[in-house]
Amino acid sequence: MGTVETYRQLELNLGDDWQFTPSKHSRVGMLKEILSWIGHPERRLSVIHIVGSNGKGSTGVMISKVLVSAGYRVGHFSTPAILTDREVVTINGQMISEKEVMYHYKRIMVEIKNHGGDDKTLTKFEMWTLIALCHFAKQEVQFAILEAGVGGTGDATNVIESPLVVAITKISDDHSEFLGHNLLKIAENVAGAIKPGSLVVNYPGQDIEVFKILHEKAEQVDATWNPYDKPKITLVRSSPEGLVLNVDQLEGLKLSLTGAYQANNLSTVLQIVTILKNRRISIPDVAVAEALAHVKITGRMEFDSKNNILYDAAHNPNGITSLVATIRSWHLPFKPTVILGLVKGKNTSEMLDELLPYVSTIIAVTPDSKNAMSADELAAKIVLTSDVDVEIADDSTAAVSLARQVRESSKALIVVTGSVYTLRAIEKEGI
Known part of the structure; x- marks a missing residue:
């Protein structure tokens, strides 16, 4: 059977649904054990972990585009897919190939079966999370952007033990049936992604009680809350073609994503940029402007x-x-x-x-x-x-x-x- 047929069979076996499957117990520990069997590829990555309810896709695409424009090799994991599952794993905007998917899938399954599991051990989201981590490590990306599926604590992407940055988007009462039936319970779950030593940036305008929970968690685990000023963003014009914004001293910045709310997601992105610059990572302003003017997101505004x-x-x-x-x-x-x-x-x-x-x-x-x-x-x-x-x-x-x-x-x-x-x-x- 050829590569294409094998990959198509894999898509069939994994199914069409990216929905979170609730479990009484977190499966993150199991996923970490599987990663240990294949040599801990996640430990070789500089991860920007994006968690929250709304805006993960926009935030992830924007920071990915900025880093690519600045000359870096960037892996990006973002679900769900729209037309083909391979959309969820990209490097510099290029989808993972069918051959590469099967290489990593077979490697993962060999270890799972060697330890008593089978092809039903992992959910679709879990399998693709592991494939992404293996692919990014093998391809030696300089940054890996991982968007959580649901929440933080029990999400498969929470296998990352030492993220470089944890970016928290707007938290709402989405997925309350899995994460808790009020906003604060959901915030506590999302806060589980904040790890010791990580740098934390937060969506502007987060609910004040949610903010307190996130900030307290950062203090508890000795993570660094963003110490720098948030950018001052003024919306000049909004149209179906995108936004025109003034950002600090930069006037007339074009953002090709439409929707006035993208200004808040942009704030999160620019906070990440500021943190990286202060870590002596070169990101020229011209690269930021160029990236934002041409960024696109399939299916999001x-x-x-x-x-x-x-x-x-x-x-x-x-x-x-x-x-x-x-x-x-x-x-x-x-x-x-x-x-x-x-x-x-x-x-x-x-x-x-x-x-x-x-x-x-x-x-x-x-x-x-x-x-x-x-x-x-x-x-x-x-x-x-x-x-x-x-x-x-x-x-x-x-x-x-x-x-x-x-x-x-x-x-x-x-x-x-x-x-x-x-x-x-x-x-x-x-x-």
């Missing part, structure tokens, strides 16, 4: 100007709030048409309450996930709470067809949102 479509994997109330705030700031002539698919257990009512007043039509779809809410169920919820027009798409092809019909009769923006799994289904068809 990704604007297709040719077809007037916005793809955004807003998957919780905070994400929808940010999406709505951004759309409102553009002062569009028409309310957008939204292709919407939601995953169960995501505060659906709160998300709909936030979104529905600002859209003209909802095209309900079933996301590409085993935890998906059906299009029929979603449509029923909308009809009961709103007078927004609702269409039901039996599949992604039907959703695309309906969206094309809308575009023929209106210049309204089309928004695809609700979950990365919604984007996956739609992106496969193309609008």
